[in-house]
Amino acid sequence: xxxxxxxxxxxxxxxxxxxxxxxxxxxxxxxxxxxxxxxxxxxxxxxxxxxxxxxxxxxxxxxxxxxxxxxxxxxxxxxxxxxxxxxxxxxxxxxxxxxxxxxxxxxxxxxxxxxxxxxxxxxxxxxxxxxxxxxxxxxxxxxxxxxxxxxxxxxxxxxxxxxxxxxxxxxxxxxxxxxxxxxxxxxxxxxxxxxxxxxxxxxxxxxxxxxxxxxxxxxxxxxxxxxxxxxxxxxxxxxxxxxxxxxxxxxxxx
Numbered sequence: 596x597x598x599x600x601x602x603x604x605x606x607x608x609x610x611x612x613x614x615x616x617x618x619x620x621x622x623x624x625x626x627x628x629x630x631x632x633x634x635x636x637x638x639x640x641x642x643x644x645x646x647x648x649x650x651x652x653x654x655x656x657x658x659x660x661x662x663x664x665x666x667x668x669x670x671x672x673x674x675x676x677x678x679x680x681x682x683x684x685x686x687x688x689x690x691x692x693x694x695x696x697x698x699x700x701x702x703x704x705x706x707x708x709x710x711x712x713x714x715x716x717x718x719x720x721x722x723x724x725x726x727x728x729x730x731x732x733x734x735x736x737x738x739x740x741x742x743x744x745x746x747x748x749x750x751x752x753x754x755x756x757x758x759x760x761x762x763x764x765x766x767x768x769x770x771x772x773x774x775x776x777x778x779x780x781x782x783x784x785x786x787x788x789x790x791x792x793x794x795x796x797x798x799x800x801x802x803x804x805x806x807x808x809x810x811x812x813x814x815x816x817x818x819x820x821x822x823x824x825x826x827x828x829x830x831x832x833x834x835x836x837x838x839x840x841x842x843x844x845x846x847x848x849x
Contacts, residue, residue: 623655651674693832724794729788802826808821
């Protein structure tokens with residue numbers, strides 16, 4: 596993007612002043628180089644969000660912002676229902692619980708430096724990726740409902756995680772009140788082949804090294820030190836979430 600389109604408010608804050616139908620400014624938080632590297636559509640979509648009813652204070656975009664569905668991916672906005680604020684279930688798409696997890700491997704830089712190629716090959720072989728990728732985990736109807744109800748707790752009990760993982764996941768990886776009966780047969784069927792797959796788009800699995808510690812207390816809480824190797828995983832709910840989102844978007848529109 597062209598930095599001349601913005602008013603630079605600080606080293607990392609770039610503002611688009613309200614114009615036309617914009618109700619509030621749009622603000623992108625990023626370095627100048629990241630702004631220059633961003634897709635022009637981020638500007639357009641951040642402005643579009645600023646026109647929505649009931650938006651509070653500003654339309655924001657984070658440093659990783661890129662072209663999305665309606666909002667930019669990495670976009671943030673709050674809406675006041677007392678001011679006609681909108682509920683936009685599909686603003687940035689509808690991959691339920693899409694996010695990033697950091698998996699502590701227990702390895703160090705010295706452990707993997709000599710086997711980087713072998714490690715990459717093994718990951719590509721064992722982790723199904725891409726559109727239509729098929730996993731090896733097979734669930735019948737009862738197991739599917741147990742997974743939807745149990746979340747990460749189910750995964751640990753099924754041997755796909757460790758009990759200590761739950762201590763470092765919000766809500767211990769399980770939101771109370773889940774009701775599998777509210778999920779359609781079609782949505783469940785779309786999930787069957789997708790269990791254990793990474794997906795495509797901006798989903799990724801990266802092996803990373805901790806090269807610096809900026810907050811010692813947080814690093815200590817997560818048992819992270821310089822030189823540790825972690826795996827960063829960006830994924831979401833795959834076909835299951837997309838189908839649920841598609842169905843409820845239609846229901847909300849009626």
